[in-house]
Amino acid sequence: xxxxxxxxxxxxxxxxxxxxxxxxxxxxxxxxxxxxxxxxxxxxxxxxxxxxxxxxxxxxxxxxxxxxxxxxxxxxxxxxxxxxxxxxxxxxxxxxxxxxxxxxxxxxxxxxxxxxxxxxxxxxxxxxxxxxxxxxxxxxxxxxxxxxxxxxxxxxxxxxxxxxxxxxxxxxxxxxxxxxxxxxxxxxxxxxxxxxxxxxxxxxxxxxxxxxxxxxxxxxxxxxxxxxxxxxxxxxxxxxxxxxxxxxxxxxxxxxxxxxxxxxxxxxxxxxxxxxxxxxxxxxxxxxxxxxxxxxxxxxxxxxxxxxxxxxxxxxxxxxxxxxxxxxxxxxxxxxxxxxxxxxxxxxxxxxxxxxxxxxxxxxxxxxxxxxxxxxxxxxxxxxxxxxxxxxxxxxxxxxxxxxxxxxxxxxxxxxxxxxxxxxxxxxxxxxxxxxxxxxxxxxxxxxxxxxxxxxxxxxxxxxxxxxxxxxxxxxxxxxxxxxxxxxxxxxxxxxxxxxxxxxx
Numbered sequence: 001x002x003x004x005x006x007x008x009x010x011x012x013x014x015x016x017x018x019x020x021x022x023x024x025x026x027x028x029x030x031x032x033x034x035x036x037x038x039x040x041x042x043x044x045x046x047x048x049x050x051x052x053x054x055x056x057x058x059x060x061x062x063x064x065x066x067x068x069x070x071x072x073x074x075x076x077x078x079x080x081x082x083x084x085x086x087x088x089x090x091x092x093x094x095x096x097x098x099x100x101x102x103x104x105x106x107x108x109x110x111x112x113x114x115x116x117x118x119x120x121x122x123x124x125x126x127x128x129x130x131x132x133x134x135x136x137x138x139x140x141x142x143x144x145x146x147x148x149x150x151x152x153x154x155x156x157x158x159x160x161x162x163x164x165x166x167x168x169x170x171x172x173x174x175x176x177x178x179x180x181x182x183x184x185x186x187x188x189x190x191x192x193x194x195x196x197x198x199x200x201x202x203x204x205x206x207x208x209x210x211x212x213x214x215x216x217x218x219x220x221x222x223x224x225x226x227x228x229x230x231x232x233x234x235x236x237x238x239x240x241x242x243x244x245x246x247x248x249x250x251x252x253x254x255x256x257x258x259x260x261x262x263x264x265x266x267x268x269x270x271x272x273x274x275x276x277x278x279x280x281x282x283x284x285x286x287x288x289x290x291x292x293x294x295x296x297x298x299x300x301x302x303x304x305x306x307x308x309x310x311x312x313x314x315x316x317x318x319x320x321x322x323x324x325x326x327x328x329x330x331x332x333x334x335x336x337x338x339x340x341x342x343x344x345x346x347x348x349x350x351x352x353x354x355x356x357x358x359x360x361x362x363x364x365x366x367x368x369x370x371x372x373x374x375x376x377x378x379x380x381x382x383x384x385x386x387x388x389x390x391x392x393x394x395x396x397x398x399x400x401x402x403x404x405x406x407x408x409x410x411x412x413x414x415x416x417x418x419x420x421x422x423x424x425x426x427x428x429x430x431x432x433x434x435x436x437x438x439x440x441x442x443x444x445x446x447x448x449x450x451x452x453x454x455x456x457x458x459x460x461x462x463x464x465x466x467x468x469x470x471x472x473x474x475x476x477x478x479x480x481x482x483x484x485x486x487x488x489x490x491x492x493x494x495x496x497x498x499x500x501x502x503x504x505x
Contacts, residue, residue, distance in 0.1 A: 028454035074482040075456040084325035087385035091378025101371035105360035115376035127300035127394030139447035148288035149199035151315035233271035251290020283311035291316025393427030402473035404461035
């Protein structure tokens with residue numbers, strides 16, 4: 001494909017992408033194909049001779065689209081949004097053109113420097129404490145990761161090395177130090193609640209450290225509080241275990257609950273090494289989805305985001321609820337040296353004057369992989385195209401229609417019960433019934449009927465043994481009329497569930 005061929009292919013592709021978004025409501029939300037469908041449609045090996053672009057392009061609609069679940073569909077109410085927007089797509093296009101591994105500053109100075117700048121912009125927009133800025137008092141800063149799971153793993157690696165450095169005597173011989181580290185690592189434990197995303201447990205599994213889950217229930221709205229954490233810390237100490245890492249959450253996966261940041265600080269000061277002392281527990285804040293709402297000052301105030309100043313790292317995904325396509329997980333650390341000391345492996349080929357003299361940031365020292373893409377371009381384009389006000393309006397609009405949905409569900413008391421929310425555009429509800437077994441079975445049937453329609457998509461969860469449906473309204477193209485239509489489908493399918501029970505009797 002030469003430049004003219006690319007120009008023609010790009011024009012037709014852009015037109016097709018625009019048409020895709022314009023006609024999304026006419027498509028089913030969820031793919032209806034059977035497993036293995038694509039192997040039946042494609043040849044068993046790559047073509048020997050190259051094919052013309054029109055032949056390739058027509059297969060997008062005929063072969064690929066049937067296997068796509070449309071996360072940008074106005075009827076997508078499952079999981080959380082996986083956002084995109086035209087400015088973000090353009091950023092991805094330029095990033096693809098300016099391809100490079102870009103692990104060092106010298107590999108492409110603009111790639112590193114723009115990332116530092118736009119993540120400082122974002123930190124200020126989110127109301128994060130100054131310690132998380134690259135120019136802050138502790139020389140922290142942000143780095144773009146692939147996902148919140150990658151971010152928590154990166155933070156846990158740094159936390160592990162920080163804890164070992166601070167708690168193992170520095171005057172030991174090499175062999176004695178290795179033995180001491182092995183003994184210490186056998187006692188180290190990472191903590192998270194039953195509401196915390198599974199990525200923390202997976203990170204502990206990868207690193208080979210113990211993991212303990214702290215139970216939280218509806219009594220505290222599935223939030224981690226001071227008494228709950230204090231009890232967990234005391235239990236660890238009694239068993240001879242040493243907590244070194246804790247994930248606190250702003251917007252849990254199941255219910256969008258927010259942990260008590262003040263309570264966490266209080267419990268750690270009482271039952272562990274106080275903040276900013278050797279051997280302290282590293283606190284990582286997972287705000288993957290709900291962190292986007294911090295662009296609204298009212299959310300900054302209600303979540304008390306300023307209290308994370310004594311915590312160690314914070315992560316949010318712009319690719320969930322802030323109009324930037326996957327991947328764009330923004331990880332902040334209070335002191336960049338914690339990452340650099342834990343993750344730096346030098347090789348002669350990396351050497352250059354700017355890096356060797358400590359004049360620049362090399363993001364390879366802030367992440368698990370070596371190479372990295374120019375992801376900051378799409379964040380730059382989105383922040384400039386929408387502005388902070390545009391992002392606030394988007395968050396407020398999708399939150400508002402989520403609140404309306406929650407009100408409609410509550411008004412149908414004879415049929416539904418709201419378990420949590422609306423919170424951050426998420427409502428968790430279930431059907432009513434004479435006992436727990438009936439409520440669970442009815443709700444399970446309702447979820448199946450809703451999703452089988454392919455007109456809207458919801459996800460389910462189980463809270464304290466209670467089967468429930470999660471309904472999210474954060475997708476960019478979802479409007480009030482779409483949620484009204486979805487509510488109508490929910491009621492219709494609930495009535496079918498009840499009629500089915502009558503027929504069984």
